[in-house]
Amino acid sequence: MGEISRRGxxxxxxxAVLAGAAGPVLAAPRDRERYFAGMASDHGQNYRRxxxxxxxxxxxxxxxxxxxxxxxxxxxxxxxHHFLYVIFENRTALRYGVGVGKEGFQWFGRAQVDRxxxxxxxxPPADMLKRRPNLPRYMAGGPDNPLGPxxxxxxxxxxxxxxxxxxxxxxxxxGADASSGCIRMFPEDVIDLYQRCPQGTRVLVLRHIxxxxxxxxxPR
Amino acid sequence: MTMIRPAATFTFTGVALALMLGGCAxxxxxxxxxxxxxxxxxxxxxxxxxPAPAMAQPVAAAPAQLAPAQPAVAPAAWAPAxxxxxxxxxxxxxxxxxxxxxxxxxxxxNVGRRVFFTEGSAQLTKIARDTLDGQAAWLxxxxxxxxxxxxxxxDPGTDASNRTLGQQRAEVVMVYLVSKGVAAxxxxxxxxxxxxxxxxxACPDASCTAQNRRxxxxxxxxx
Numbered sequence: 512m513g514e515i516s517r518r519g520x521x522x523x524x525x526x527a528v529l530a531g532a533a534g535p536v537l538a539a540p541r542d543r544e545r546y547f548a549g550m551a552s553d554h555g556q557n558y559r560r561x562x563x564x565x566x567x568x569x570x571x572x573x574x575x576x577x578x579x580x581x582x583x584x585x586x587x588x589x590x591x592h593h594f595l596y597v598i599f600e601n602r603t604a605l606r607y608g609v610g611v612g613k614e615g616f617q618w619f620g621r622a623q624v625d626r627x628x629x630x631x632x633x634x635p636p637a638d639m640l641k642r643r644p645n646l647p648r649y650m651a652g653g654p655d656n657p658l659g660p661x662x663x664x665x666x667x668x669x670x671x672x673x674x675x676x677x678x679x680x681x682x683x684x685x686g687a688d689a690s691s692g693c694i695r696m697f698p699e700d701v702i703d704l705y706q707r708c709p710q711g712t713r714v715l716v717l718r719h720i721x722x723x724x725x726x727x728x729x730p731r
Numbered sequence: 732m733t734m735i736r737p738a739a740t741f742t743f744t745g746v747a748l749a750l751m752l753g754g755c756a757x758x759x760x761x762x763x764x765x766x767x768x769x770x771x772x773x774x775x776x777x778x779x780x781x782p783a784p785a786m787a788q789p790v791a792a793a794p795a796q797l798a799p800a801q802p803a804v805a806p807a808a809w810a811p812a813x814x815x816x817x818x819x820x821x822x823x824x825x826x827x828x829x830x831x832x833x834x835x836x837x838x839x840x841n842v843g844r845r846v847f848f849t850e851g852s853a854q855l856t857k858i859a860r861d862t863l864d865g866q867a868a869w870l871x872x873x874x875x876x877x878x879x880x881x882x883x884x885x886d887p888g889t890d891a892s893n894r895t896l897g898q899q900r901a902e903v904v905m906v907y908l909v910s911k912g913v914a915a916x917x918x919x920x921x922x923x924x925x926x927x928x929x930x931x932x933a934c935p936d937a938s939c940t941a942q943n944r945r946x947x948x949x950x951x952x953x954x
Contacts (some may be wrong), residue, residue, distance in 0.1 A: 568827065568828045571828045572840060572841075573823070573825070573827050573828050573830075573840065574823070574824040574825040574826075574827075574836060574839065574840055575820070575821050575822060575823060575824050576819060576820060576821065576822045576823070576824045577820050577821075577824075578819075578820050579820070582931055582932040582942070583931050583932075583942060584931060584941070584942040594821075599839075603824040603825075604824075605839075605840060606821070623937070623938055703841075703843070705858065706843055706846075706858055706861060706862045707843055707845065709847035709941040709942070710937065710941060711936070711937025711938050711939075711940065711941035711942075712938065712941060712942075713938045720820060720821075
């Protein structure tokens with residue numbers, strides 16, 4: 512079954528390989544084409560469908576049991592284990608596999624989805640521009656944009672935390688730690704998540720689920 | 732005392748509120764990808780099947796404050812997909828990735844039952860229409876199902892006005908599904924207004940209200 516190796520975690524070289532997309536991550540696997548299966552259209556853009564046949568089943572969207580006091584509709588991110596949950600009724604949750612970038616490991620606590628965007632534009636953060644000065648300052652939303660088809664922006668007390676849930680153009684990075692980005696999801700999944708999260712959705716970002724008890728806005 | 736408004740009252744074209752730039756793709760999920768081995772047992776025991784309306788979770792607990800520290804819950808140890816019968820977070824609640832196309836679980840996982848509304852409104856947002864496009868396509872593909880369209884509200888106003896708003900929301904969804912080709916005879920709309928036991932969470936903050944102002948398309952077994 513889904514033996515998906517996280518190939519290509521070739522340390523520093525990774526950044527150099529990064530093809531057109533700006534925020535990558537793992538070096539693209541040599542056989543990257545097998546991660547895709549045709550095209551899908553969405554809100555005036557096209558994206559490459561994920562070939563879920565080559566994805567480890569554990570990273571695919573599925574219904575799981577979930578025991579906690581979080582109210583329905585809450586999004587919980589387990590950073591360490593690369594899962595994102597939307598809490599459902601009856602002690603269940605819809606679970607998605609995610610990739611976690613460097614920025615995704617820098618913030619934990621409670622937040623709220625105060626802004627959402629379809630085919631979001633992207634501006635590389637300053638430190639990334641320093642490393643890679645050739646990047647554009649601004650990238651319009653579209654199929655090559657590393658944020659993918661959707662982004663949900665997390666705010667706390669009205670302030671942008673800088674933390675986002677977004678898509679990816681690199682399906683092999685789901686389930687892995689990436690060199691950049693926040694919480695990245697398969698395009699199909701971030702599109703799905705988007706419809707389930709109205710503005711105001713509560714989000715809890717944890718290092719891992721067992722950290723639940725200490726889930727304040729703990730400093731790192 | 733539920734007032735039934737003529738559906739035409741509501742325009743679907745309403746500009747999606749600027750706030751919600753949202754949407755989601757309708758045909759995003761190829762069912763093909765869900766075909767695993769066909770599951771013998773019916774898939775979704777996850778949510779109480781249709782009738783028990785969605786909101787199993789009572790509002791328990793004092794109205795949650797905005798960003799409080801989480802009450803110390805015994806941290807359920809994280810255990811990746813363990814024994815299916817174990818009461819363990821992350822254990823499968825349904826068929827896992829082998830969801831049977833056409834099952835209730837398929838609808839829940841791959842389409843989505845809920846659409847959300849903004850305050851005082853029974854207009855469909857762009858995002859809601861996307862979800863409903865997915866629902867309509869699915870319902871047409873699996874004609875054995877009927878659906879109870881459940882409308883909810885917790886908006887400013889009286890219980891009666893919330894009951895009315897819930898009904899309007901349910902009907903606007905029903906009319907949209909019919910406009911996309913689902914036979915009206917398969918659908919019925921019902922409002923629950925702001926009945927306490929169906930409020931997901933009570934507080935004036937958006938994190939509560941957003942969840943309460945909703946319509947749930949609840950599949951019903953063929954009668």
